[in-house]
Structure formats: C-alpha cells, structure tokens
Amino acid sequence: MSLTQVFLIIHLLAIAFALGIGFSNIVGFRVAKDLGGDKALGIATHRESLIPYSDIFFVTIIASGLILLWGIGGGQGLSIWFHVKMGVVLVWVVCYVLMRLRIRKFLASRDMSLIALIRTYSHIAISAATLALVCAVMAFAA
Numbered sequence: 001m002s003l004t005q006v007f008l009i010i011h012l013l014a015i016a017f018a019l020g021i022g023f024s025n026i027v028g029f030r031v032a033k034d035l036g037g038d039k040a041l042g043i044a045t046h047r048e049s050l051i052p053y054s055d056i057f058f059v060t061i062i063a064s065g066l067i068l069l070w071g072i073g074g075g076q077g078l079s080i081w082f083h084v085k086m087g088v089v090l091v092w093v094v095c096y097v098l099m100r101l102r103i104r105k106f107l108a109s110r111d112m113s114l115i116a117l118i119r120t121y122s123h124i125a126i127s128a129a130t131l132a133l134v135c136a137v138m139a140f141a142a
Contacts, residue, residue, distance in 0.1 A: 001062070003071075003118065004068065004071050007064050007067050007068050008064075008068060010060065010064045010132035011061060011064035011065055011068060011124075014060040014064065015057075015061055015129070015133060016053060017053070017057050018057040018061060019126070019129055019130065019133070020052065020055070021050050021054050022054075022122065022126040022129065023067070023126060024050070025047050025050065025122060026122060026123065026126060027037065027117075028043045028044075028047050029047075029119055031043060043132070047102075048107070051100075058096055062093070066115045078136075078139060079139050081135050081136075081138040081139035082135070082139035082140075084135050085132050085135035085136050085139055087130050088131045088135060089128070089130040089132045091124070092125050092129045092132060095124045095128060096121075096125045098121050099118055099121035099122055102114050102117050102121065103118055106118060109121045109142065
C-alpha cells in the first residue's frame, strides 16, 4: 500500500465521519425542536459532545486533502470538476468556521437567538461538503 493510498483512506474516512456527524446534528436540531425537557436537553448534550470529533475530522480532511493535492503536484491539468470541488470546499470551510464561532458564542452565553444562524451555517456546510464529494467523484472517476 502506497503512502498516497493511506492518505486517501484517511481522507475518505474523515469525510464519511464528518458527514455522518453533520447529518446527525441536523436531524438532532429537527427532532429536539418538537421535544421538550430532558429529551431535548439530551439531544442538545449529544450534539455538544460531538463538537471535538467534528473539529478533529475537519482538520483531518483539510490536512489529508492538502497532502494528497501536494502528492499529485497540484490541481493543474485536472478537470473542471476538481476546480468546482475546490470552490465548494472553500464554501464548506468558511461556513464550518463561521458555524463553530457561533456555536462557541452560544455555549458561552446560551443566547438562543444564535440558533437560527448556526442552523443556516450547518445546512450550507453539509450541503457544500456533500456537493464537494459529488464533484470529487466526477473529477476522479474517469
């Protein structure tokens, strides 16, 4: 097994785990909205407990992606799908960082007015991550 294959495995596993956490958080938002009391608190606590894992997978995706990009000599000569993917990855990174900043502020203040913005960023981030995955398949499937 080559080093490139090892980093590709790490990259793909981190993407799978991050997407799973992202979708579970969005489902958790929706489920908790219709619940009250201890059940809603339990779902919120679960979402909060996943934050460090999300951050680890975020950094792992970025680092392994950069290593893979460096390993192929950059993006020159790759299809338009690859360049679209990189644009979508940029949207994902920006939304993830903005979302995490709002979450940090929310956890410090418990200001419920931040929830709508956190939801918006999370929906954009998960959509961008999913679209980036689709673009990656299109770019490298040939």
